[in-house]
Amino acid sequence: MPWSRKLNFEIIIRIIGVLLIIEGVFMLSALPFSWYYATGDIFAWVFFDGQHDFWPLLLSALFTLGIGCVLYYLVGKEVKKSIGKREGYIIVTFSWVVISLFGALPFVLSGAIHSYTDAFFETISGFTTTGASILNDIEAVPKGLLFWRSTTHWIGGMGIIVLSLAILPFLGIGGMQLFIAEVPGPTPDKLHPRITATAKRLWGIYVILTVVETGLLMFGGMDLFDGLCHAFGTMATGGFSTKNTSITGFSPYIQYVITLFMILAGTNFTLHYLALHGRLKDIWKNEEYRYYLAAILVTTIIITITLVVDNTSPIETSFRDSLFTVVSILTTTGFVTSNYLTWPGALWFLIFMLMFVGGSAGSTGGGIKIVRQLLLFKNSFLELKRLMHPQAIIPVRMNNRPVSQDIIFNVLAFFLIYMIIFAIGTFIMSIMGLDFESAIGSTVAALGNIGPGIGSVGPIGNYADIPVAGKWFLSFLMLLGRLELFTVLILFSPAFWKR
Amino acid sequence: MPWSRKLNFEIIIRIIGVLLIIEGVFMLSALPFSWYYATGDIFAWVFFDGQHDFWPLLLSALFTLGIGCVLYYLVGKEVKKSIGKREGYIIVTFSWVVISLFGALPFVLSGAIHSYTDAFFETISGFTTTGASILNDIEAVPKGLLFWRSTTHWIGGMGIIVLSLAILPFLGIGGMQLFIAEVPGPTPDKLHPRITATAKRLWGIYVILTVVETGLLMFGGMDLFDGLCHAFGTMATGGFSTKNTSITGFSPYIQYVITLFMILAGTNFTLHYLALHGRLKDIWKNEEYRYYLAAILVTTIIITITLVVDNTSPIETSFRDSLFTVVSILTTTGFVTSNYLTWPGALWFLIFMLMFVGGSAGSTGGGIKIVRQLLLFKNSFLELKRLMHPQAIIPVRMNNRPVSQDIIFNVLAFFLIYMIIFAIGTFIMSIMGLDFESAIGSTVAALGNIGPGIGSVGPIGNYADIPVAGKWFLSFLMLLGRLELFTVLILFSPAFWKR
Numbered sequence: 001m002p003w004s005r006k007l008n009f010e011i012i013i014r015i016i017g018v019l020l021i022i023e024g025v026f027m028l029s030a031l032p033f034s035w036y037y038a039t040g041d042i043f044a045w046v047f048f049d050g051q052h053d054f055w056p057l058l059l060s061a062l063f064t065l066g067i068g069c070v071l072y073y074l075v076g077k078e079v080k081k082s083i084g085k086r087e088g089y090i091i092v093t094f095s096w097v098v099i100s101l102f103g104a105l106p107f108v109l110s111g112a113i114h115s116y117t118d119a120f121f122e123t124i125s126g127f128t129t130t131g132a133s134i135l136n137d138i139e140a141v142p143k144g145l146l147f148w149r150s151t152t153h154w155i156g157g158m159g160i161i162v163l164s165l166a167i168l169p170f171l172g173i174g175g176m177q178l179f180i181a182e183v184p185g186p187t188p189d190k191l192h193p194r195i196t197a198t199a200k201r202l203w204g205i206y207v208i209l210t211v212v213e214t215g216l217l218m219f220g221g222m223d224l225f226d227g228l229c230h231a232f233g234t235m236a237t238g239g240f241s242t243k244n245t246s247i248t249g250f251s252p253y254i255q256y257v258i259t260l261f262m263i264l265a266g267t268n269f270t271l272h273y274l275a276l277h278g279r280l281k282d283i284w285k286n287e288e289y290r291y292y293l294a295a296i297l298v299t300t301i302i303i304t305i306t307l308v309v310d311n312t313s314p315i316e317t318s319f320r321d322s323l324f325t326v327v328s329i330l331t332t333t334g335f336v337t338s339n340y341l342t343w344p345g346a347l348w349f350l351i352f353m354l355m356f357v358g359g360s361a362g363s364t365g366g367g368i369k370i371v372r373q374l375l376l377f378k379n380s381f382l383e384l385k386r387l388m389h390p391q392a393i394i395p396v397r398m399n400n401r402p403v404s405q406d407i408i409f410n411v412l413a414f415f416l417i418y419m420i421i422f423a424i425g426t427f428i429m430s431i432m433g434l435d436f437e438s439a440i441g442s443t444v445a446a447l448g449n450i451g452p453g454i455g456s457v458g459p460i461g462n463y464a465d466i467p468v469a470g471k472w473f474l475s476f477l478m479l480l481g482r483l484e485l486f487t488v489l490i491l492f493s494p495a496f497w498k499r
Numbered sequence: 500m501p502w503s504r505k506l507n508f509e510i511i512i513r514i515i516g517v518l519l520i521i522e523g524v525f526m527l528s529a530l531p532f533s534w535y536y537a538t539g540d541i542f543a544w545v546f547f548d549g550q551h552d553f554w555p556l557l558l559s560a561l562f563t564l565g566i567g568c569v570l571y572y573l574v575g576k577e578v579k580k581s582i583g584k585r586e587g588y589i590i591v592t593f594s595w596v597v598i599s600l601f602g603a604l605p606f607v608l609s610g611a612i613h614s615y616t617d618a619f620f621e622t623i624s625g626f627t628t629t630g631a632s633i634l635n636d637i638e639a640v641p642k643g644l645l646f647w648r649s650t651t652h653w654i655g656g657m658g659i660i661v662l663s664l665a666i667l668p669f670l671g672i673g674g675m676q677l678f679i680a681e682v683p684g685p686t687p688d689k690l691h692p693r694i695t696a697t698a699k700r701l702w703g704i705y706v707i708l709t710v711v712e713t714g715l716l717m718f719g720g721m722d723l724f725d726g727l728c729h730a731f732g733t734m735a736t737g738g739f740s741t742k743n744t745s746i747t748g749f750s751p752y753i754q755y756v757i758t759l760f761m762i763l764a765g766t767n768f769t770l771h772y773l774a775l776h777g778r779l780k781d782i783w784k785n786e787e788y789r790y791y792l793a794a795i796l797v798t799t800i801i802i803t804i805t806l807v808v809d810n811t812s813p814i815e816t817s818f819r820d821s822l823f824t825v826v827s828i829l830t831t832t833g834f835v836t837s838n839y840l841t842w843p844g845a846l847w848f849l850i851f852m853l854m855f856v857g858g859s860a861g862s863t864g865g866g867i868k869i870v871r872q873l874l875l876f877k878n879s880f881l882e883l884k885r886l887m888h889p890q891a892i893i894p895v896r897m898n899n900r901p902v903s904q905d906i907i908f909n910v911l912a913f914f915l916i917y918m919i920i921f922a923i924g925t926f927i928m929s930i931m932g933l934d935f936e937s938a939i940g941s942t943v944a945a946l947g948n949i950g951p952g953i954g955s956v957g958p959i960g961n962y963a964d965i966p967v968a969g970k971w972f973l974s975f976l977m978l979l980g981r982l983e984l985f986t987v988l989i990l991f992s993p994a995f996w997k998r
Contacts (some may be wrong), residue, residue, distance in 0.1 A: 171886070301634070346929040349938065353922055376915050383912035384992050386905075387985060392623065405904065406885075412911045413882035416875050419918070423852055430845040439848065486886060493883050 008087050010075040015091050016098055017075075020068030022157035023099050024484045026151050027061035027106065033225055034144025048111035053142035054074045056109035083190055086496065088171050092163060096156075096479055100124035100193060104153055109132050112141045121463065121471045126152025129364055131239025131334040131451030132474070134464045138244050143225060146154065146242050150229035156209070157236025157364040160204060160482070161269055165362045166198040210235045213261045220254045231475055234261045238336030239366045239451040246336035246459075252320060255337055259324050266292065266331030266359035287399050288360050288371040292330075295370070299326045300355065303347050329354045331364040334451025336459040352454060355444045366449030366481055368418055371409045374398070417485050422447060425477055432470040442466065446477040506584050511576045514582075514590050515597055516768055519567030522598050524701035525650050526605065528561035532724055533643025552641035563601045585995065587670050591662060591986050595978055599623035599945035602651055605830045611640045620720065620970045625651025627981035628659065628863055629834040630738025630950030631973070637743050642724060645741050649728035650801075653709070656735025656863040659981070660705060664861050666695040667983060684987055704771045709734045712760045719753045733760045736863045738833030738950040745835035745958075751819055754836055758823050765791065765830030765858035786898050787859050787870040791829075794869070798825045798853065802846050809843055828853045831865040833950025835958040851953060854943045865948030865980055871910045873897070878907055916984050921946060924976055931969040941965065947974040 034054045035042055046052045061082055083091070103126070104119035113119040118134045122437045125132045126149055135141060141149075210231045217227040229242045239248060247255055264272070272284050283289060302324035321338040328335045329351055340351045357373060359365015384392050395402035424445035434442065434456070441453025442463070452459045456465075466474065480488050490496050525733025533553045534541055545551045582590070602625070603618035612618040617633045624631045625648055634640060640648075709730045716726040740746060746754055763771070764900050770782050782788060800866050802821035807814055815865040826832045828850055839850045856872060858864015877895045892908050895899040924942035933941065933955070941962070951958045956965075965973065979987050 042560075345932070345934060345938070346926060349926050349929045349935065353926065362984070377919075378917070379908070380912040380915045383909060383916075384985065384989050385994065386908075387989060388992075388994060409878070409885075410882060412915075414880040416914070417882075420876075420879070426853070427845060427848050430848045433844070435844060436848065469613075477937045486883065490883050490886060493887075495884065495887060 007090070008084065011083055012087055012090050012094070013071050014075050015074075016095055017068045017071030019095050019099055020064050020071065022103060023102060023155070024061045024063075024065030024068055026155055027057060027064060027103075027148060028417045030057050030106075030144045030148040030151065030159065031061075033147040034142065037143035037225070042116055047109055050111040050140070051142065053106065053110045053112065053144040053263065057144050057148060060102070060105035060109060063105065067102070075183060085171055088167060089464065089490055089496070092167060092171075092483060093491055096124070096159070099155075100127050100475075103127065103148075104132070104450050106145055106148055110142065110145060112145050115468075116470050117468050118464075121475055122149065124475045124478055125239065126150075126240060127156040127159070127305040127368065129153055129156045129236040129238040129332075129447050130446060130449040130478045130482075131233065132445060132457070132478070133240065133451075133462050134185075134466075134471070136462065136464050138242065138302055143242075147225065147229060150232040150238075150240050150242070153236040153238030153240055154232035157232075157238065157265075158206060160236075160364050161202045161206060161362075162199045163483070165202060165269060167373070168487070169314070201273060202269045205269055205276070206235060209261065209264060209272070213257065213365075216257045217254060220251060220257060222250075230258065231261070233331065233335065234258050235265050235364065237262065237265050237331045237333040237359060237366065237449075239328070241335065247324070248337050252316075255320055255324055258335060259327050262327045262331045262335070263296065264334050265333070266327070266363045266365040268360045268362035270362055285399060288374060291374055292360050292370050295354075295357065296326055297321075299330075299350060303343075303350065306344060306347055325351065326354065329450060330357055330365075331359045331363070332448055332450045334445075336452060341454060341458045341460075348454075352444075355448050355450055355453070358448060367413060368448075371398070372414060375403065375408060375411050376415055379412075403450055414485060417489070418447070421477070421480060425473075428473060429470060432473075434466070434468050434470070440475060442470075443477065446474040447481040447483050449478060506589075507583070510582055511586055511589050511593070512570050513574050515594055516567045516570030518574075518594050519563050519570065519601060521567075522601060522654070523562075523564030523567055525654055526556060526563060526602075526647060529643045529647040529650065530560075531604075532646040533641065536642035536724070543990045546608055548611040549639070550641065552605065552611070552643040554608045555605045556643050556647060559601070559604035559608060562604065565754065566601070573856060583677055584670055586987050587666060588986055588995070591666060591670075591982055592978070592990055595623070595626055595658070595982065598654075599626050599974075602626065602647075605644055605647055606950050609641065609644060611644050614967075616967050620660065621972055622651055623974045623977055624950075624981070625737065625739060626648075626655040626658075627948050627977040628652055628655045628735040628737040628831075628865065628887060629945060629948040629977045629981075630732065631944060631956070631977070632739065632950075632961050633965075633970070635961065635963050637741065642741075645941075646728060648739070649737075649739050652735035652739055653731035653739030656737065656764075657702060657705060658951045659735075660701045661698045662982070664701060664768060667986070670986065679965055689976075700772060701768045704768055704775070705734060708760065708763060708771070712756065715756045716753060719750060719756060721749075721753065725766040727908050728946050729757065730760070732834065733757055734764045734863065736761065736764045736830045736832040736858060736865070736948075738827070740834060746823070747836050751815075754819055758826050761826045761832050761834070762795065764832070765826070765862045765864040767859045767861035769774075769861055784898060789875060790873055791859050791869050794856065795822075795825055795829060798829075798849060802842075802849065805843060805846055824850065825853065828949060829864075830855055830858045830862070831947055831949045833944075835951060838958050840953060840957045840959075846952075851943075854947050854949055854952070857947060859981065867914060867947075870897070874902065874907060874910050875914055878911075883909075900922075913984060919945070920976070920979060920984070926974070927972055928969060931966050931972075933965070933969070941969075941973060942976065945973040946980040948977060948980050 031054065033398060034057055038054065040181045042054050044052055045055060047056060072418045100120060100123045103123040104116060107113040107119035107122060108116055112123060113134070114448055210390060213231040214227040216404050217230055218224065222230065226242055232238065233240050243249060247258060267289065268286070271286060271289060274282050300323045303326065304319045307318040307322060311318060324337045340348060355431060356368055358367015358369045361369045361371045375396060375398060382394050382396060390419055397403065420441055425447060430436065431438035438455030438457055441455040445451060445453030457463055463471065463474070530553065533556055537553065541553050543551055546555060571665060590694055599619060599622045602622040603615060606612040606618035606621060608701060612621060612633070620633055679818055706761055712730040712733060713726040716729055717723065721729065731737065732739050742748060746757060766783070766788065770785060770788055773781050799822045802825065803818045806817040806821060810817060823836045824839050841848060855867055857866015857868045860868045860870045874895060874897060881893050881895060895907060896902065921942055924946060925938045928938035928941050929935065937954030940954040941956045944952030944956060956962055962970065962973070
């Protein structure tokens with residue numbers, strides 16, 4: 001697809017209009033829960049009291065639908081269908097921002113969240129599947145709003161699947177071309193048919209897994225509301241819970257179910273597609289998947305042993321807490337069953353390191369991603385070989401195929417920019433008055449779309465006390481991390497807008 | 500130079516023999532100071548009491564000289580002169596280890612340092628120009644030993660100049676080929692003549708700068724002993740002082756002199772060579788040098804303003820402390836005039852970030868080095884351009900010349916391995932019981948050859964309380980960092996020893 005000479009603003013506006021219509025419809029889906037769980041007069045015309053959510057949800061939904069329709073029909077039906085790369089970049093970034101701006105409305109209108117800053121933070125944290133919260137008392141929020149809050153995760157997860165498996169490879173972002181290699185689908189000469197075909201297949205899997213998890217959670221005693229909310233939070237690797245103590249209070253059975261589905265959500269979705277078609281051998285050939293499972297296994301064993309030696313809690317509890325925490329952080333979900341900040345120092349640091357790893361490419365997980373790290377490791381250690389054989393050309397291999405230098409460069413640039421943003425982010429957060437650990441913790445947790453970090457924003461803390469400017473900045477970091485950096489950064493390049 | 504089929508062990512032993520002889524001679528040079536500052540009977544045949552250093556120094560020197568001669572003559576004069584790359588790697592790593600093993604002897608024999616672990620730590624910290632100390636009361640140590648301690652810095656600095664400007668480029672380490680481009684000298688077809696020629700030129704500059712600094716320090720009131728020791732510590736970007744409070748107690752004049760010479764020591768020594776030949780224009784063309792000065796300027800201004808706003812101390816003091824600390828950390832010297840850990844949070848983090856930057860390539864400074872970071876920054880931001888023009892080949896340019904992909908790869912591998920070692924190192928140090936900040940601080944300070952870090956090993960702390968295993972591990976990190984990682988790591992590759 002050529003780099004278009006003139007920006008096709010019409011198609012950008014039209015697509016954002018469609019997304020707003022979809023968002024409005026999803027918002028309406030929270031109304032049954034608002035109605036079912038209402039105490040007192042459900043239809044009371046009351047706003048900003050923090051108790052009533054029916055009208056706030058309905059009005060926000062209608063407003064969002066209305067604006068969506070205006071944007072969609074405003075540009076008429078004559079719009080040219082061609083979407084170039086530039087339009088792609090703009091659509092991706094702006095759609096996340098715009099749906100977050102609208103998605104924050106119910107929280108503000110209902111008064112469940114007082115400031116628009118906080119509401120926007122909570123909403124973009126949902127759509128980016130981060131799961132960082134400013135709510136001090138989650139259980140006091142009306143159920144309709146909580147359902148909408150969890151729905152933002154689920155929508156964000158859907159967006160990410162299409163983004164990472166269909167759009168980003170097409171845009172050439174972050175070496176993702178590599179991971180798309182095995183996706184079955186039409187040749188990508190046009191963006192539109194490819195997205196449609198891929199989206200249909202993978203959303204099907206996403207929906208099925210969500211339904212199955214909800215069923216398993218309800219089998220373990222959750223009601224439909226809790227089941228759906230936690231399944232949404234799991235499959236999107238989001239991390240919003242409906243409880244103040246996250247998953248801590250639920251039964252071991254439920255904790256294991258969530259662990260299993262976090263692992264599935266952190267897996268490349270094309271592998272699920274292969275599994276459905278019985279191509280299990282191909283799955284095992286996938287190096288990223290093997291390292292993903294190995295990373296979970298090894299860190300869980302290390303932490304379990306240390307906790308057993310160190311603690312008075314029984315082996316099963318230590319194992320369950322270790323496994324849950326490792327999977328939750330590695331997949332960037334951010335659900336919590338135990339406060340890892342109270343673990344011995346070295347374990348604590350191990351968890352901190354996991355925050356940089358992230359899920360698999362093509363999953364709903366955030367962070368740097370395992371396949372990128374694998375490539376970087378391989379390339380670094382091949383350098384020793386290259387030193388010994390300066391004349392030889394020694395390419396990095398992945399899944400038994402040589403990886404082109406362009407992809408390596410792309411991945412290296414990604415890693416470096418990630419680290420630079422991490423450093424600058426920590427600096428900015430410490431300017432805003434956060435202590436060292438909290439500054440590091442909030443930056444890595446936002447950029448990696450994890451949710452809980454270290455310091456005051458750790459597993460039992462939240463983001464309520466971050467200054468206003470800090471909340472906007474962290475929102476920006478969530479967006480940057482979620483959209484694989486380049487998608488957003490390229491919009492800041494003057495050359496992008498020039499020709 | 501070909502990758503030799505059979506290792507020429509004779510030449511390795513012979514060269515290490517020569518280095519031991521040189522070390523023994525340097526050790527003797529501490530005797531006049533031992534004699535001059537002796538209290539009581541200088542020649543008293545007393546060992547291990549922490550007070551007498553004449554015999555310990557003399558015996559250690561003779562022992563080192565003796566072993567050196569044995570190694571040198573053992574292999575006879577028939578030895579083949581050819582040094583291949585493999586021999587180069589082995590000589591570089593082993594020479595630093597062996598001279599540290601011998602250099603620790605006077606400390607142990609005199610009893611100034613009780614355990615051999617501590618003595619080795621102090622010595623390798625000297626030879627790697629790190630400046631991390633285990634001494635709780637520096638001023639209680641006899642002057643001859645303190646002189647030897649500072650001399651290890653100076654010898655290490657000499658070694659590093661040859662290493663970084665003549666040997667490493669030849670070995671293809673860490674993209675250093677790039678920085679050697681402008682070094683005047685014979686074509687490098689043989690290692691030996693190149694080293695000799697380069698070494699002579701650059702050692703001349705090193706000696707001159709040391710003499711001038713000593714003179715300026717004595718002009719400001721230091722005696723010859725303090726002047727030499729601090730000049731050694733400055734020019735090697737080492738950081739050992741003869742005072743418990745480092746440079747804090749000295750006059751502003753002396754602090755400014757040391758600042759100036761730290762800046763000079765952190766500069767690529769080929770630029771000094773160009774300066775001596777009046778080629779000032781060529782110096783200004785050097786991008787790394789411009790960024791080096793800009794980094795000092797910008798961070799000093801930020802810190803000065805914040806300290807002035809925040810503090811009660813006068814502007815000049817704030818400026819002097821800021822400049823001194825920035826230069827001391829950036830050049831990886833590690834002299835201290837104020838406790839930066841008590842500065843406001845964000846400044847503190849800025850200093851921490853400087854610990855990753857390091858001096859210029861071809862200087863005595865450690866760390867990642869500015870030119871590498873420049874290359875990485877440039878490459879990362881060019882990636883945005885590459886995304887917009889996927890067909891175009893857009894090379895990174897340095898000093899107006901395109902940089903080959905091989906060098907970029909080399910630098911990227913260096914950076915990544917540095918970060919991996921940093922992460923693993925922090926993990927290992929926290930296993931040994933250090934808290935988060937101290938674990939991070941000790942790792943970055945050792946790996947970057949800085950000296951003071953953060954946490955308990957900060958500017959007013961030291962390394963005395965680190966567990967024994969931790970001291971050996973940090974010693975290894977100092978060596979790794981000082982020898983640009985690959986030189987040491989390649990020795991752990993089985994392929995290195997096979998053919």
